[in-house]
Amino acid sequence: MVKQAIIPLAGMGTRLLPLTSVIPKELLPINGKPSFEYILDECIDAGIKEIIFIISNKKKVIKKYFYNDNFFKKIIKKKTKDRRIKLEYSKIKKYKKMIKFVYQNVPRGTGDAVLKCKKLIRSNFFLILLPDDLIIKKNCSRTMIKLHKRYKSSIIASKRVKKNNVSRWGIFDLKKINKNNFHIKDVIEKPSVKLAPSTYALIGRYILPSKIFKELKDQKPGRNGEIHITDAIRSLIHKKHKFIGHIFAGKYLDCGSMKGYINSSSEISRL
Numbered sequence: 001m002v003k004q005a006i007i008p009l010a011g012m013g014t015r016l017l018p019l020t021s022v023i024p025k026e027l028l029p030i031n032g033k034p035s036f037e038y039i040l041d042e043c044i045d046a047g048i049k050e051i052i053f054i055i056s057n058k059k060k061v062i063k064k065y066f067y068n069d070n071f072f073k074k075i076i077k078k079k080t081k082d083r084r085i086k087l088e089y090s091k092i093k094k095y096k097k098m099i100k101f102v103y104q105n106v107p108r109g110t111g112d113a114v115l116k117c118k119k120l121i122r123s124n125f126f127l128i129l130l131p132d133d134l135i136i137k138k139n140c141s142r143t144m145i146k147l148h149k150r151y152k153s154s155i156i157a158s159k160r161v162k163k164n165n166v167s168r169w170g171i172f173d174l175k176k177i178n179k180n181n182f183h184i185k186d187v188i189e190k191p192s193v194k195l196a197p198s199t200y201a202l203i204g205r206y207i208l209p210s211k212i213f214k215e216l217k218d219q220k221p222g223r224n225g226e227i228h229i230t231d232a233i234r235s236l237i238h239k240k241h242k243f244i245g246h247i248f249a250g251k252y253l254d255c256g257s258m259k260g261y262i263n264s265s266s267e268i269s270r271l
């Protein structure tokens with residue numbers, strides 16, 4: 001059963017500077033709520049019971065968002081008739097019960113961040129959601145959990161991208177099973193157009209086996225001197241572990257860039 005999820009939030013957010021010099025990008029609102037709440041709601045609606053947030057000392061304000069009880073209690077005492085504040089506070093309290101915090105203070109890549117959660121993961125498979133990758137209109141995590149039950153394997157979300165854009169993504173080598181699912185034969189982190197085995201990109205939803213932790217531990221720094229999840233997945237594929245790619249049905253919104261972030265607000269406001 002997939003009941004635990006990891007959300008890495010320790011990234012520096014340089015693509016959204018100067019905003020991110022003072023506020024974590026995940027707290028920036030999209031249509032009135034922090035972007036990470038969309039990701040949280042997706043995994044809670046998919047049946048996840050425990051979520052691990054990876055933050056850094058510089059992004060402690062994310063934890064504060066959930067641990068500001070005295071502030072809320074004082075305000076609610078003063079504004080007894082304001083239902084909205086009470087509702088928002090009870091939502092935050094519900095989230096808080098489900099979230100654990102782990103720290104990655106040196107930016108050594110998403111793989112290194114995930115490795116820091118090793119001790120907290122109790123089952124054979126867990127979910128990872130990258131907060132820059134919003135998927136709306138259809139719950140991608142829920143579909144992936146169903147597929148995991150069917151194929152009894154790791155599942156990774158995918159979408160086709162333009163050929164001249166492959167170097168922005170992890171790219172799969174694959175063998176189709178049916179219209180929306182494929183066997184992953186290999187994956188390369190941000191290849192050149194020449195080296196890309198396809199135009200199927202890895203999108204930030206992974207159901208991974210706990211065996212990945214050993215691969216992450218043994219992984220040498222890859223692109224930009226960072227430890228990448230993609231490289232650890234690659235090692236497991238080479239050891240014959242089964243990985244299925246799923247071309248999701250929802251709409252993808254890239255919130256990691258300024259253009260994408262602005263577009264996300266307008267897309268979500270039209271839902």
Ligand code: G1P
Binds near residue numbers: 133170202204256
């Ligand atoms: C990360 C992954 C990459 C994946 C992408 C999806 O890259 O390393 O494999 O395709 O997310 O958004 P990043 O966005 O951190 O550069």
